[in-house]
Amino acid sequence: MIQEYLPVPSNPLGIRGVEFIEYITREPLALGALLRSMGFHEVARHRSREVMLFRQGDMNIIVNGHPDVAAESAHGRPPAIGALAFRVRDAAYAHRRARELGAWDMPTRASAMELHIPGVHGVGDSLIYFVDRSEGFSIYDVDFVWNDGVAKLPPATAGMHWFGLVQSVHADRTADWIDFYRTLFGFEALEPGRFFGVLPKGTLLRSPAGGFYLQLVEPPAGADFVDWDEQLLRAGLGTPDVPAAVRALQERGVVFVDRPPLQPSEKGALTQLYFGTVCFELVHDA
């Protein structure tokens, strides 16, 4: 066998965006209610499992309340972000390539869908899926039943769209995770000090096709954080008009942190923490 080692392209997996983010919870109804307040619509339900698809604009959230999964998860009691699914050109290729570069294949836990979606191990218990069917006949058409009387493609409130995910990392582990996301997925670290929104902390990584960010956050210096696990902490939603988005969501009952320096501004806003673990960050992004 001849193996040639050439420089890798800047987008080795052909990532084109985010197909969905999955939350795992034992109380899907409660999380669903929060998502509705955040402007998402429940557009479909799984044919046989306690799994729902919420959507607004281009954002899909899968709420996975499947008892096996919710119980299995180390963060199973309060809701947690269980997976991130990238849109890629070729899911089988992306899966193979990621494993060749050192990703762990997906553990054999019950996934949200019966349709086999290839994936690899992410931070903590989370998974990173690869989806190449985002137009026409979608992955959801296989497992889900569309809800009657609900638009399949409800528009986004205040132009909201995926901006990124925040991940906690242990002290002195930022460089390790930068290498991980750069080597396997083609993310690039932004120059130090470059931030968006109201929480300018840690290190930002930009997806190869642009438009999606990962923010790595170490525990605050000098603090002894016994419970500081490595995991996906929260989703960031971009919007061209943060104040308008804040107003629209407040009318739906969403509570924002109003204490300086985190109070809603043109730059961004942070919702309160729900269920002890779930919050959303709004970020100004045209």
Place this chain on the structure above:
Amino acid sequence: MKLHDFGMDTITLAGPIEAKLRAVREAGFTQIMLSARDLVGHPDGEAAAVRAVVDSGLRVTGLQVLRDFEGLTGQLHDYKVDVAKSMLEMAQAVRAPLLLVCSTTSAHAIDDFDAQVADLRKLAMLAVPLGVRIAFEGLSWGRFVDDIGGAWALVAAADRANLGLAIDSFHLLAKDTPLEALEEIDPEKVFFVQLSDFMWSAPSTPEARRETARHLRVFPGEGAHSPAVAELIRAIDRMGYAGDYSFEVFNDDYVQMQLGRVTDRARRSVDWIAGHVSRRSLPVRRPVAG
């Protein structure tokens, strides 16, 4: 240098893991380097071994040893990746901050620097989600990498944050590697230092080095190269290395002696080193960018 800078290695001691842990703790050491065999060979299973380690209160220096990893192709590569995954999972379970990896001796490995670099990068990526660092060591009888310079060339080219070097005094002594070799190395990429000596002059062949290394090492201060060992530790200390030192003493006699007698020798070795390397240097201060 203080006792807590040093650890013992389970390969130096006979008996079940519980006896080794107890002997090392009773000798006053606070850390231990484990072998994967300690865990999987436990009569009550791996989980019992992990529990014994965690319950011992000793800090785990690292887990050894992944051999013959880099440079394999096809099925052999896939097989070795599976072995590596097992060891990484064990390292995580036992809270070992690093996995020791030795340069390949395999006749099946290919002489392709870039392929070996790619393999080390892959290993480093496998280790990231588990929170384990990879410490790569050049065996003095390695097939392509047989000294610290060669090991550093691979590690530097792979350039991954969680991939660094393990320095083993045996290999430097066995090949008479000049200390200048250390000057090329970024001190922050030295993840781990293993110390030992042996009783005669440098063996001339790879086979002789391997035989000595696996059966006839002794503690620093007990061997034929005491001045060189002391000078090496001083040089590593001057680099700004602030990590752990572990006694990597494979010795067929020590594994048929009472554990307390062997840990006594390890304690005397700490005293010997402390007497020859008076204190640890202050960390090297680097200008902060920006």
